[in-house]
Amino acid sequence: MVQIKSAIASFGILFAYSTIATPLSKRAALDDCLKTAAVPALEFQSKDYNQSVKPFNLRVNFKPVAYSVPTTVKHIQDAVSCGAKNGIQVTPKSGGHSYGSHGLGGEDGHLIVDMRNFANVTLNLAEQTALIGTGGRLGDVATALYSQGKQAIVHGTCPGVGVGGLSLHGGYGMMSRGRGLTLDNILEVELVLANSSVVTASATKNPDLFYALRGAGAAFGIVTNFKFKTFTPPENNIVFNYNVRPGTSENLANMVTVLQNFAVNEQPAELNMRLTISPGSSLGGVYYGSREDYNKLMGPLLTKLGITGGQVSNNTWISTLSAFAYGPLQQAKPYDTHENFFAKSLMPSWLSAPAINALANYWNTTARTNTRAWYLMIDLHGGKSSAISKVGADSTAYAHRNATFKMQFYDRSFFGDYNPSWFSFLNGWIGNITAASPGENFGMYINYADTSLDKADAHKRYWLGHYDRLVGIKKAVDPKGVFEGPQLVGS
Numbered sequence: 001m002v003q004i005k006s007a008i009a010s011f012g013i014l015f016a017y018s019t020i021a022t023p024l025s026k027r028a029a030l031d032d033c034l035k036t037a038a039v040p041a042l043e044f045q046s047k048d049y050n051q052s053v054k055p056f057n058l059r060v061n062f063k064p065v066a067y068s069v070p071t072t073v074k075h076i077q078d079a080v081s082c083g084a085k086n087g088i089q090v091t092p093k094s095g096g097h098s099y100g101s102h103g104l105g106g107e108d109g110h111l112i113v114d115m116r117n118f119a120n121v122t123l124n125l126a127e128q129t130a131l132i133g134t135g136g137r138l139g140d141v142a143t144a145l146y147s148q149g150k151q152a153i154v155h156g157t158c159p160g161v162g163v164g165g166l167s168l169h170g171g172y173g174m175m176s177r178g179r180g181l182t183l184d185n186i187l188e189v190e191l192v193l194a195n196s197s198v199v200t201a202s203a204t205k206n207p208d209l210f211y212a213l214r215g216a217g218a219a220f221g222i223v224t225n226f227k228f229k230t231f232t233p234p235e236n237n238i239v240f241n242y243n244v245r246p247g248t249s250e251n252l253a254n255m256v257t258v259l260q261n262f263a264v265n266e267q268p269a270e271l272n273m274r275l276t277i278s279p280g281s282s283l284g285g286v287y288y289g290s291r292e293d294y295n296k297l298m299g300p301l302l303t304k305l306g307i308t309g310g311q312v313s314n315n316t317w318i319s320t321l322s323a324f325a326y327g328p329l330q331q332a333k334p335y336d337t338h339e340n341f342f343a344k345s346l347m348p349s350w351l352s353a354p355a356i357n358a359l360a361n362y363w364n365t366t367a368r369t370n371t372r373a374w375y376l377m378i379d380l381h382g383g384k385s386s387a388i389s390k391v392g393a394d395s396t397a398y399a400h401r402n403a404t405f406k407m408q409f410y411d412r413s414f415f416g417d418y419n420p421s422w423f424s425f426l427n428g429w430i431g432n433i434t435a436a437s438p439g440e441n442f443g444m445y446i447n448y449a450d451t452s453l454d455k456a457d458a459h460k461r462y463w464l465g466h467y468d469r470l471v472g473i474k475k476a477v478d479p480k481g482v483f484e485g486p487q488l489v490g491s
C-alpha cells in the first residue's frame, strides 16, 4: 500500500487512491485524461476533498478514484468520456444526501462528478417555469425562486437535500397532495449520456428517457438542469403539530387505521400530513385554506385519534417551508451537516389489520425501549384526492402511485458510530409487518436507500413492475454500464 501511495504521489495525481483494486495504470490513465481535457478535480486529501467525500450518512463511506468538479457542460462530457474510456464507473453527485451514499458511487472506485457549480435558478415568471441546475440545494432553490418572482416548486422538506437526487427519484413534500411529486413537475431535462452527447428529454423529445429519468434517473446520465413548472405559493397556510401519546399498542393501531382510511377516502388535496412515531410522537402538516375549513376537517379526525394538545399557526409560504426545515432555508457553504444512521422504507398500497397490529406491537415491545433517536415517519402519500395517485401508474418510472403511506424507518446514533448490531431493530420492524401481510408486494423508496438490500431485492422493491422496461431503456442509452452503482437500474 505504501508503494502504491508513493507511486501515486510521483505521478502528481489529482485523485484519491482507494483500497479497492483499481489498477494503478487505470488510475494514471484516468488522471491523464482528466488533465488533458482540463476537467477541474479536487486534490486527494485537500481540505475540499476531505470535506466532499464526507457523506451525509457518516455510516456509509466510499473512496472514489477521482473527484471532479466541472464548471462547464463540456467538462462533464469529458469526465464521462474519460471514465468510459478507462472502464471506471462515473457517478454524479448533487446534494450528497443519499442514505446509501450513492452520490459517492455506493461503492469504492468511482469517478465522481460533483454538480456544485450547476446550481443556477432562472425563473421565467410569464411562463411560470424555471431552469434549475441539479447541484442546488432545496432551501437555496426555494429562496431564489421566491426572491426572483414569488414562485415555488414542489419539493421535500429538508433544505440541504440536492435538487438532482430528489427530483430524479421522487420528491415528496408538503405540497405533494395538491401538486404531486417534484418529478411530476419536470417539463424538460438536459443531460449528458454515457457516450458524452448532450440531449434533452421531455414528453416529446426522447420520451422513453424522460420516463426513466423520472424515478430512476441516476442510471441514465448526468443531468445538468431541469425545466420545472412553478406555481404562485399560498401565503396564509395553517401549520400544525399535535402531540401524540398512544400509550398502548391498541391505541397506536387505531390511529394508523383511522389515518389510512382518512388518506384514502376523505383527505383533501389541500391537506398534507404525517404521523411521526418516535420517543416524542406527533401528527404534523400543513393545510392550504381557511382556519374555519381546517377546524371542520380536523375536528372530527382529532377526536377519532384521541388527540387533544398541539400547536396551530398561520404562516406565509417562506415560514411554512421554514417550519419543516428545522433551521434556515439558505445553506452554509461548504455544507457540513451529517448524521450516522440506518434507514428503511415501505410504500404499502394498503396495510391490512394484521400488518397494522404487527407495526403497533413491535413499537410497544421493542421500539419503545430503544434509547437511540429513532423514528417511523408515516406520510399520507396517496388516496382518492392525492395528486400523486392521479398520475398514470406507468407514465413515469416512479413505481409507487398507489401507495397510501410512505413509511420511513430511521434509526440514528447521535453519539459515536452506528453499530451494525443495531440493524436488526429496523429489519425486525419491517420483517414483522411484511410477515403479517402474506401476498402483499411492498415497494420501497430509493430516495430512502436501504443499504441492506441486495441488487435483486433493491431492483424489485424500488421499481416493482417498471423494472424490465427500465432495463431496456438502460441498454439502449448506456450499453456498457458507465453509470452503475450497487442498487441502480441495470447494475
Ligand SMILES: Cc1cc2nc3c(=O)[nH]c(=O)nc-3n(C[C@H](O)[C@H](O)[C@H](O)COP(=O)(O)OP(=O)(O)OC[C@H]3O[C@@H](n4cnc5c(N)ncnc54)[C@H](O)[C@@H]3O)c2cc1C
Pocket (backbone or CB within 6 Å): 056, 091, 092, 093, 094, 095, 096, 097, 098, 099, 101, 102, 103, 104, 115, 134, 135, 155, 156, 157, 158, 160, 161, 162, 163, 164, 165, 166, 168, 169, 170, 171, 172, 173, 217, 218, 219, 221, 222, 223, 224, 446, 447, 448, 485
Ligand atoms: C435530511 C434528509 C431529509 C430528506 N427529506 C426528504 C423529503 O422531504 N422528501 C423526499 O422525497 N426525500 C427526502 N430525502 C431523501 C432525498 O430525496 C434523497 O436522499 C435524494 O436522493 C438526495 O439527493 P441528493 O442530490 O442530495 O443526493 P446525492 O447523494 O448527491 O444523489 C443521490 C442519487 O442521485 C444521483 N444524482 C445526483 N445528481 C444527479 C444528476 N445531476 N444526474 C443524475 N443523477 C444524479 C446520484 O448519483 C445518486 O445516485 C431526505 C434526505 C435527507 C438526508
